[in-house]
Amino acid sequence: MTIKGSAYIAGAFEHPTRLAKDKSVAQLHAEVAVGALADAGLTKADVDGYFCAGDAPGLGPLAMADYMNLKLSHLDSTDVGGCSYIAHVAHAAEAIMAGKCRVALITLAGRPRSEGHSGAVPRIRGADAPDTQWEFPTGVATVNAYAMCAARHMHQYGTTSEQLAWIKVAASQHAQYNPHAMLRDVVTVEEVVNSPLIATPLHRLDCCVVSDGGGALVVVAPEIARSLKRPKVKVMGAGESMKGQMGGEVDLTYSAAVRSGAAAFAEAGVKPADIKYASIYDSFTITVLMQIEDLGFCEKGQGGRFVADGNLISGTGKLPFNTDGGGLCNNHPANRGGITKVIEAVRQLRGEAHPKVQVKNCDIALAHGTGGLLGSRHGGATLIMERE
Amino acid sequence: MAGKERAIPAPMTNPETEPFWAAAREGKFLLRGCTACGKTHWYPRAVCPFCFSERTEWREGSGRGTIYSLSVMKRAPEPYAIAYVTLEEGPTMMTNIVDCDLDSLAIGQKVTVAFKPTQNDGPPFPMFRPA
Numbered sequence: 001m002t003i004k005g006s007a008y009i010a011g012a013f014e015h016p017t018r019l020a021k022d023k024s025v026a027q028l029h030a031e032v033a034v035g036a037l038a039d040a041g042l043t044k045a046d047v048d049g050y051f052c053a054g055d056a057p058g059l060g061p062l063a064m065a066d067y068m069n070l071k072l073s074h075l076d077s078t079d080v081g082g083c084s085y086i087a088h089v090a091h092a093a094e095a096i097m098a099g100k101c102r103v104a105l106i107t108l109a110g111r112p113r114s115e116g117h118s119g120a121v122p123r124i125r126g127a128d129a130p131d132t133q134w135e136f137p138t139g140v141a142t143v144n145a146y147a148m149c150a151a152r153h154m155h156q157y158g159t160t161s162e163q164l165a166w167i168k169v170a171a172s173q174h175a176q177y178n179p180h181a182m183l184r185d186v187v188t189v190e191e192v193v194n195s196p197l198i199a200t201p202l203h204r205l206d207c208c209v210v211s212d213g214g215g216a217l218v219v220v221a222p223e224i225a226r227s228l229k230r231p232k233v234k235v236m237g238a239g240e241s242m243k244g245q246m247g248g249e250v251d252l253t254y255s256a257a258v259r260s261g262a263a264a265f266a267e268a269g270v271k272p273a274d275i276k277y278a279s280i281y282d283s284f285t286i287t288v289l290m291q292i293e294d295l296g297f298c299e300k301g302q303g304g305r306f307v308a309d310g311n312l313i314s315g316t317g318k319l320p321f322n323t324d325g326g327g328l329c330n331n332h333p334a335n336r337g338g339i340t341k342v343i344e345a346v347r348q349l350r351g352e353a354h355p356k357v358q359v360k361n362c363d364i365a366l367a368h369g370t371g372g373l374l375g376s377r378h379g380g381a382t383l384i385m386e387r388e
Numbered sequence: 389m390a391g392k393e394r395a396i397p398a399p400m401t402n403p404e405t406e407p408f409w410a411a412a413r414e415g416k417f418l419l420r421g422c423t424a425c426g427k428t429h430w431y432p433r434a435v436c437p438f439c440f441s442e443r444t445e446w447r448e449g450s451g452r453g454t455i456y457s458l459s460v461m462k463r464a465p466e467p468y469a470i471a472y473v474t475l476e477e478g479p480t481m482m483t484n485i486v487d488c489d490l491d492s493l494a495i496g497q498k499v500t501v502a503f504k505p506t507q508n509d510g511p512p513f514p515m516f517r518p519a
Contacts, residue, residue, distance in 0.1 A: 120461070127400060130433065131431060133399035133400050133402070133405060134399070134431040134481070134482065135431075135482050136397055137396050137397050137398070137399050137513045138470050138484050138513075138515075139394060139396075139461060139464070139468050139470055140470060140482060141461070144459040144461050144470045145470075147459035148458065148471070148472060149457070150459075151458060151459055151495065152495070155457070155496075196463075197460075197462045198461075198462060198463045199459045199461045199462065199463065200459050200460045200462065201459070202459075245431075245482075246437075247430070247436075247437030247438055248429045248431075248437075248478065248479025248480050248481065249479070250456065250472055250474075250479075250480035252456075252472070376482065
């Protein structure tokens with residue numbers, strides 16, 4: 001049994017705000033829900049399944065479902081960090097296939113920019129987590145956990161800061177066409193490697209933005225998708241996994257994408273070479289490089305060569321990625337970039353990306369995310385979609 | 389040598405891990421190993437993460453290891469080096485490299501354990517300095 005073809009993404013909406021000092025988190029969740037339902041051509045009354053993760057205020061899905069006054073037959077608040085919403089699409093397809101719901105709403109929102117969050121400041125991720133006493137005292141933040149992956153990749157495979165910089169350069173090339181993007185200036189490799197070191201070997205321009213905002217998706221049963229006017233984006237396959245420290249057998253050179261990606265490709269019945277557009281989680285440049293290798297777009301250790309020389313730039317590169325500007329330039333709402341990855345993939349499959357970055361004949365797309373910390377323990381979720 | 393050092397938060401101990409921190413106060417570096425499969429793991433836990441046996445025990449570690457990876461946090465009031473150190477006994481642990489020129493550190497470098505005091509009279513935390 002597979003979820004291939006069991007559900008469609010009928011609605012997708014990215015909040016235009018990047019700074020929401022005058023809004024609440026609950027309000028942002030509700031506003032993106034309104035936007036995604038309007039995009040689908042559905043109403044709140046049609047929603048019978050609701051998905052959210054740890055960014056939603058309150059206990060699991062309860063507070064937001066009540067705020068929006070939803071009448072539900074299925075709820076799911078799986079939280080694997082920033083990639084949760086990619087997994088939610090798969091979970092929604094499973095629930096739809098099992099007859100638990102027919103119209104699933106997924107929301108993400110937050111205001112870390114207004115609240116002054118920084119990925120360079122250590123914070124406790126669960127005081128009762130068994131790892132906290134062993135790791136919080138080390139000053140593990142977000143950026144230095146990812147930086148240790150970059151340092152090891154450089155040591156083991158000869159990856160360079162210039163190669164990592166190409167990832168940011170490609171994102172900036174795309175962001176220049178996105179009027180909502182936080183950073184719209186095109187940058188060069190030199191500008192990236194000459195920006196201040198935050199946590200060696202990562203520079204400021206290797207890091208994603210901190211932005212307020214959010215996004216929502218509406219996943220529906222096939223008969224509902226057929227009744228709607230929007231182009232049809234079919235769920236083809238998905239995979240999820242996690243990777244930690246393996247009892248001390250730490251290996252920082254690969255991610256959970258090795259398992260989630262393989263599962264998604266197997267379920268969809270396609271290969272990396274069939275992917276016309278890829279949304280790849282870009283919390284940091286190293287995140288992109290490792291995931292590209294682990295998803296099978298190139299061999300392990302060859303990611304640096306693969307991303308160099310503009311290979312990720314739409315129109316010229318072999319693997320157009322993050323054509324909205326990604327987390328590196330556009331948006332990383334709630335410090336969780338999973339939902340915007342799916343949203344841009346939906347735009348590409350519908351042919352609704354900016355004309356300057358729209359991939360020609362974009363029939364199959366992939367969205368992949370990493371949640372938590374790549375350098376300590378993280379979730380991975382992969383989703384493959386097809387235009388029908 | 390490094391400049392002003394970062395204040396280290398006290399670890400929040402629990403009954404499962406209290407013996408480690410009590411030993412740390414005496415300068416001893418304990419590891420947890422399994423008598424069923426023989427392997428030593430990190431971080432210490434009652435149930436072996438390899439064979440799932442509950443027959444685990446405390447063992448005194450050599451305190452010697454090698455830097456597996458590291459990152460110097462430049463964007464901090466007092467820069468510090470987070471690292472993974474692979475211990476002589478096998479497992480790799482997250483820690484800091486201390487008492488050194490942070491910019492001189494390299495993957496592959498040999499290090500030895502150095503317990504560092506933590507805030508509010510918490511138990512000292514196992515960090516490492518170049519051997």
